[in-house]
Amino acid sequence: MTATKRDYDTIDLSDMAFWAKSADEREAVFARLRDERPVSWQRPITSPLMGEVNEGETGYWAVVRNEDIVTVSRNADVFSSGSGGVTFEDVPDEILEMATSILTMDSPRHGKVRRVISSTFTPKRIALIQDQIAEQARKIVDAIAPLGEVEFVSAVSARLPMWTISEMIGIPEDQREAVTDAANLMVSWDDEDVTGEMDAATAMLNGIVTLHGVCQDVIDARRAKPADDLMTALVQAEVDGVALTDDEIRSFFVLLCVAGNDTTKQTTTQTLRALTRFPDQRAYLAADFDERIDAAVDEFVRWATPVMTFRRTALERFELSGQVIEPGDKVVMFYSSGNRDDRVFPNPGAFDLARDNRNHVAFGGRGPHYCLGNHLAKTQLKAIFSELLTRLPDIRADGEPEYLTSTFINGIKRQRCVFTPQR
């Protein structure tokens, strides 16, 4: 930890009251920081998972411009993911170990394990899952089509992501609900609606224990009887001639459940709201869905930016937008701010399905940890909106949603939607 004493910025990003505000209100604050103090020094944030701020904790650098987020992400030798966690709020070491897999590894191990894992997402497997995702999306819309109104998050958004992961890993049908509940605990550890009486750390640990138990059963089953699926590939995979341990596979499974669940789910709900708020864009998409959906999906993801923050720890001195970052300093990237940066996106507050989105940072800043599931996420979004917009063409969000207060996930817990019922 650096001994440098610095003044904290007058804008306080560590105050939970800031995160309880609307995304538009937060964006107004980020816009000021992007213009005036793109790299600002902030007081430490208190994590509900740790209770108190760690002794000796001095603060973190807040990185809010798109270009700087890319610089931090790409300079992974300077900005480490393996030293001290990657979430804005601290997470206990034991949880990191059991739940984060490659997300908290540095080179060279990160590259090697990531290569092994990516090699199991073979084109054949992705192609197979694509057809299944399309079929599943159809079933989701079949179930709501006659109803005319539903709570969109539980009836639509939440269903496809966990189904996809469960299918890829081979989770038995009767355990999928338990897996979904446990995965929800992992991202909503400070939401009483999800955790009930449990404190944040207990909720998260409970989630992990459940996921590890279910995963171990699948590991054992595939070791005994290999199948043509992702888990078989994982148990047979080797890094430098050494197989992944059960601990490593379980940790990767938890990462998949966290990384691949709430992200796509939140994007789905945020997109329905955006299509409701910007009817011209919806009409533009509907006019030539097949031709326009690929570019549109990138705008869905930029617009939603479901993962708002990730953190790194500096290993070397580095100058960024006029500030000197010292070894040991924490650096937090605010993706939600980077995706509204008008240096990169003209009129960033417009939902524009034809915009050039090559530089959005919702999947990360194009460094070595760039989202491994980005293609899969886009496949799911295409499938569900293809079904929704063709079969329920007037579906729209109705009324205000119930938001999740979080420094990590841009979340909507509930959103009513209405449409003309279809038989």
Ligand code: HEM
């Ligand atoms: C809209 C949906 C999604 C968004 C916005 C998203 C966002 C992200 C972000 C911001 C990162 C960190 C990037 C970095 O540090 O540079 C990440 C990493 C990751 N994501 Fe996603 N994600 C999404 C969907 C998925 C899905 C569906 C899966 C898999 C089923 C997945 C698996 C992963 C994995 C395994 C990593 C870790 C990669 C590494 O550390 O090398 N994600 N994602």
